[in-house]
Amino acid sequence: xxxxxxxxxxxxxxxxxxxxxxxxxxxxxxxxxxxxxxxxxxxxxxxxxxxxxxxxxxxxxxxxxxxxxxxxxxxxxxxxxxxxxxxxxxxxxxxxxxxxxxxxxxxxxxx
Amino acid sequence: xxxxxxxxxxxxxxxxxxxxxxxxxxxxxxxxxxxxxxxxxxxxxxxxxxxxxxxxxxxxxxxxxxxxxxxxxxxxxxxxxxxxxxxxxxxxxxxxxxxxxxxxxxxxxxxxxx
Numbered sequence: 001x002x003x004x005x006x007x008x009x010x011x012x013x014x015x016x017x018x019x020x021x022x023x024x025x026x027x028x029x030x031x032x033x034x035x036x037x038x039x040x041x042x043x044x045x046x047x048x049x050x051x052x053x054x055x056x057x058x059x060x061x062x063x064x065x066x067x068x069x070x071x072x073x074x075x076x077x078x079x080x081x082x083x084x085x086x087x088x089x090x091x092x093x094x095x096x097x098x099x100x101x102x103x104x105x106x107x108x109x110x111x
Numbered sequence: 112x113x114x115x116x117x118x119x120x121x122x123x124x125x126x127x128x129x130x131x132x133x134x135x136x137x138x139x140x141x142x143x144x145x146x147x148x149x150x151x152x153x154x155x156x157x158x159x160x161x162x163x164x165x166x167x168x169x170x171x172x173x174x175x176x177x178x179x180x181x182x183x184x185x186x187x188x189x190x191x192x193x194x195x196x197x198x199x200x201x202x203x204x205x206x207x208x209x210x211x212x213x214x215x216x217x218x219x220x221x222x223x224x225x
Contacts, residue, residue, distance in 0.1 A: 033213060042117075042201050042216035043154070050211070088153060097142075097161075097208035101153035 004091050006102040013110050018076040020105045022089030025070060033090040033099070034063065034074045043088060046074070076107075084109045114138075115217035117202050123223045124192055132187040132220045134202030140215070142208055143185040145177060146201040148219070154201055160185060161208060189222075197224045 003025045012018045024032070030051045035043040049056045049063045049072070056063045062075040076083055089102040115136045124130040134143065142161050146154035158167045160179040174196070176188040189196055199221050203214040 031211060035216075040219075040221070042115075042218040043203075045213050045215065048213055097159070098156060099154075099214065103153055104151075 004089055004100050004102040006087075006089055006105045008103065009106050009108070011108045011110060012079050014079060014081055016079055018074075018079045018083065018107055018109075020074045020076075020087050020089075020107065022072040022074075022102050023070055024072065024089075024091045024100075026091060026093045026100075028093050030091055030093045032063075032065065032072050033092070034061075035088045035090060037086045037088065037104070039085075046087075079107075079109050081109045081111055083107060115202055115204055115215055117200075117217035117220050119220060120218065121221050121223070123225060124189075125225050126194065127191050130189050130192055130222065132189075132200050132202075132222070134185045134187070134217055135183050136202075136204045136215075137183070138204055138206075138215065139182060140204035140206050141182075142205045143179060144203040144205075144214060145175075145185070145187045146203065147196075148199040148201055150198075157187070192222070192224050194224050197222055 005023050033048040034046040036046050037043050047058050060077045064073045086104040086106050088104045090099040118133050144159040145157045148154040156168050157171045174190050179185045199219045201216055201219045203216045205212045205214045
């Protein structure tokens with residue numbers, strides 16, 4: 001079945017880069033999304049990538065996709081305290097309207 | 112700004128007392144979704160409306176119902192809330208169900224059961 005996995009916690013110092021990883025199991029053509037959730041709030045769409053792309057960059061965010069290993073990463077450059085949140089990876093595969101969410105990675109940025 | 116708005120942000124109800132959560136959108140999107148999110152977990156899809164067509168997930172309890180009177184509004188009704196229904200409820204919208212169309216989430220309603 002479909003499954004999306006993430007590490008639970010990541011701690012970085014302010015100004016450093018953060019790399020949040022995600023692995024997925026479905027090998028069919030797919031869209032992969034990154035969402036940010038701050039405490040007590042909803043999910044904010046950060047970026048997304050289609051499986052025919054290897055990389056997507058948007059300001060401080062870089063998404064890398066390794067299709068062979070079914071591995072997705074989100075790199076946040078110059079991490080700020082305001083980046084502290086839970087980051088969810090989500091997969092959406094061919095023929096379905098549903099997201100398959102990962103468990104979420106809690107990013108803590110130390111000043 | 113076009114938005115997905117959920118009211119109220121916090122709702123407290125009594126065990127067994129019906130409660131309604133509301134969601135409105137100014138995006139004019141065709142699809143509206145309701146998710147349940149418990150602490151430290153990923154959101155779980157309860158159901159969605161594609162226009163007026165209601166689509167229930169197989170494992171959504173009968174206790175949860177939804178109404179969509181028009182494009183802009185969607186309601187989540189919990190007929191007899193139990194302690195296990197305490198959670199954050201998230202509403203989301205998308206233009207359609209194509210994979211390329213991302214879902215846009217509201218800020219959620221946190222439901223507490225006394």
